[in-house]
Amino acid sequence: MDQEPEYEITSRTTHHKRKIFKTYTQKSLHLIQSFSKATWKGSSYGATFMTMLLIISMGFDFHTGLGKAIDIVIFTLIAIPGTWLAVKIGLIIIGLIKKLPSLFIASILVSGIIIIYTLDQYRQLDNILPLAYTLLVVGIVIGGLVGYPLTNGLKKPVSIVLLTIGLIASGAFFYWLFTPGLEDYRSQMVVKPLSPVSSNPASSGNYSVQTFTYGSGNDKQRKEFSMQVDLKTQSVNASPMIGEWSKAREWFWGFKDTNVPLNGRVWMPEGKGEFPLVLIVHGNHKMEDFSDEGYDYLGELLASRGFITVSVDENFLNSSWSGGVAGDINGRAWMLLQHLQQIESFNQKKDTPFYQKVDMNEIALIGHSRGGQAAILAAKFNKLDRYPNNATMRFDFNYAIQTVIAIAPTDYQTLSDRKIEMNDVNYLLLHGSYDSDLSEFEGDRQYNGIQLTGGEDAIKAALYIDRANHGQFNTTWGDNDTYFPFTLLLNKKPLLKGEEQRQIAKTYVSGFLETTLHEDDSYKPMFEDYRYALKWLPKTTYISKYEDPSYSIFADYEEDVDVTTTSSPFIKVTAGSLLQWYEGELEYRRDKERANHGVFLKWDDSYSKNGHYTLNFSKPLQDPFNFNENSDLTFTAANLSEDESQESVDFSIKLSSNGESATVLLSDIMPLHPVLPVRHTKTIYFEEKRYGEPTEPVLQTFNIPISHFIEDNPSIDVKKIDTLTFQFDQPNGGTIFIDQIGVNQTN
Incomplete structure (x- = not known):
């Protein structure tokens, strides 16, 4: 009997096995697909059911006032048909998207x-x-x-x-x-300049100026701090003060945080010393775009007027495409003190231009942006024995820092989450309304943190400059307050010209140093009242604050929440015919805490023309709070009216004594400026998200000579005042904020 070959049997068997495997695989895939479809469908229903359940459950704790059963029915109707309709709409949208390429x-x-x-x-x-x-x-x-x-x-x-x-x-x-942007609208407020009592402090002085640099001699990026440096310095270990020094930063600069250089540009008066010493430090900018070069206009001016001026290089602490540096504010402040140590050493060496030229008892620190905060922080570190954030690090500085000038400073919480507070240091603050980097008046917190105890003859002043931006105080930064491409969105049309903005800086910085370091009191009036400087300044709106030890405040509104009390136990507050009266904190454009409390008052002449806010004295004020013929009534105020109105607010101030009263109209002394709405960008959507409200309250110091009240009524006994009243008796209504009510003993 003939037999079938073995390989044919094997082939048929293999074919049969493959057929069985294919059939099994197809059934398995069909089962998986069926299971998968059911799973996806169930998951979809599950998600929808959970959404419905959540909405229905809200009805159990929602009270319409119609009854619990009706509340649940309402939310059930919202949940089931509403969620299902939303899912159907989503299906339609997804279907349309699927049809797109x-x-x-x-x-x-x-x-x-x-x-x-x-x-x-x-x-x-x-x-x-x-x-x-x-x-x-x-x-x-x-x-x-x-x-x-x-x-x-x-x-x-x-x-x-x-x-x-x-x-x-x-x-x-x-x-x-x-395009540069949109011109903004400002109502015309007439402010008449007062006659200057001194020469223009922005004018060049009588000294010829010598310029040179000092530095490590190893700078990879700039010849003036490397092969062309005039004086060589030692590097310092800044690693305990900062962190996150990246490899890219090390590659760019050629050094680590353990050996950062002390580099400075010097403008020195030629002639016999000793001269006061002024350090200027820049703020945060792209580290590759060097910032220390941007203050030559101040260096030349100040040196010509007898101040040794140094622009400190801290570019290696600035931001970069490679990242930032943690703790840079503390590091910037500490570096300033290291520069003082280095200059003190130079001052004692015969082979340096500094030799016996520096008056180490007359020192000022000027800072811009983060440098502004670093300047006041350096003054704080200067008085401490240990580093607050790491007490194992000891400080031993104690230099005679008399003056701090902050230009558009930051105000981060850097000392164990506490704000910086200082006693008896001369302090000047400059800030622009069109600052598109630091859009909030943060330096105002620093200003409030400076306490004048009377132990030193210190002063503090602030100038708020409408249409000034952040960057034009530095010639390198210019009108770009942010990085590209965001710079294309900035509204630059309303800005002052760079030369105008720097003219303001020269006037106020030089005048303040003349007052505090050269002790020339003829410049002091321009800080107490900006109108004394108007003839030297470009045309724009200015708002200023001032205080010295002669100011005694009896109502600063920081004591409690009782609106009927003040800082003095002998004063009670009453008010009437007001739409609004409460004490609270002044607000920035956004949500940062300002830590400045006062009283908010709102009135409307259609409601009543007898609105008033009155301080009642239970007994005559005693020294140093008493009024006399040579003193001033002082207070600060801000206009909080709607930004659309752009109207000035006016009111009267009345003093009463033993049945006699005298009244002075505020605008006869100085007008209260209208609100200053600011449009930082060309697009309203980015404006609201990035910059917040269109206006920000800024306080103006008002000083009303008591002699004006005596002129109004010679019979009034100003030494026995029993009431002080803010009378809202002028046309139009208004909303204002009042703070720092007291007396200024001018003599």
Whole structure:
């Protein structure tokens, strides 16, 4: 009997096994797919059910006043049909998206992610999302308008129309992007200048000026601090004060945080010393765009007037594409004190230009931006024995720092989460309303932290400058208060010119140093009342505050929440015919704490013309709070009216004594400026997210000579005042904030 070959049997067996495996695999895949579909469907229903359940559960704790059963029914109707309808709408949207070309969907997703990531330099996502969406939509619309005719040709009329619209839209967008911005509106407030009592402090002095540099001699980036340096210095170990020194930063500069250099640009008066010493330190900027060069205008001026001036290099602590440096404010402050040590050493060496030229008993620190905070922090460190954030590190400085000048300073909490407070140091604050970097008047907190105890003849002053920005105080920074491409969104049209802004800085910085270091009191009036300096300044609005030890405040509103009391136990407060009366904290444009309390008052002449806020004295004020013929009534006030009104607010101040009264109209002394609405950017959406409210209250110091009250009524006995009343008896209503009520003993 013939037999079938063995390989044929094996082949049929293998084929049969493959057929069985294929059938089994198909059934398994079908089962998995069926299971998968059921699973996805169940998951979808589960998510929808949980949403409905959550909404229904809210009805159990929501009270409409119609009864619990009706509340639950209402939320059930919202939950079941509402959620189901939302899901159906979502299905429709997804279906439409699926019909779009894959290239378009991928481009939108990828472009959106990249745009958001690129713009989010400050990790403030809520601020940049509107801008990111706008850029994406603009790109989609313009691309679509131009893309259609390019794809379908220009023979069709519709192609020509779309191409024309696309080109116009593109041109309009880029014109808007590169235009300087929008002019703002300011109501015209007439402020008459007072006659200056001294010469213009911004004028060059009588000294010729010598310039040179000192530094490590090993700077990779700048010849003036390396091969061309005039004086060599030792490096210092800054690692205990800072952190996160990246490899990229080390590569760029050529040193680590353990051996940072002491570099400085010096402007020195030629002639016999000793001269006061002034250090200027920049703030945070791109470290690759060197900032210390930007204060030469101050260096030349101050040196010509007899101040040794040094612009301190701290660029290696600035931000970069490679990241920032943690704890940089403390490091910046500590570095300033290291420079003082170095200059003190130079001052004792015969082979240096500093030899016996420096008056180490007359020192001033000037800082801009983060440098402004570093300056006051250095003055604080200077008085301490140990570093507050790490007490194992000892300090041994104790230099005679007499004066601190802060230009648009930051005010971060750097000392164990506490604000910086100092006693009896001369302090000047400058800030611009159009500061698009530090849009809030943060330096005002520093100003309030300076206490004048009378132990030293110190003064403090602040000048708020309308239309001044952050960067133009430094010639390197210019009018860009932020990084590209955000600079394209800034509203630069209202800004003062750079030369004008620096003219203000020269006038006030020089005048303050003449007052505090050269002890020339003829300049003091310009700080107490900015109108004495108006003839030297560009035309804009100024708001100023001032205080010295002659100011005795009996109502600073920091004591309690009782609106009927003041800082003095012998004063009671009454008020009447007001729409609003309460004590509270003055607010910044955004949410930062200002730590400045006062009284808020609102009135409307249609409601009553007898609105008043009165301080009642239970007994005559005693020294140092008493009034006399040579004293001033002093207080600070801010206009809080609606920004749309742009109207000045006026009211009367009345003193009463033994049945006699005398009244002075505020505007006869000095007008209370209208609110100053600011538009930092060209787009309202980015404006609101990044900068907050359009206005920010700024306090003006008012000093009303008691002699004016005596002129109004010679019969009044100013030494026995029993009431002080703010009388809201002028046309129009208003909202104001009042603080720091007291007496200024002018003689």
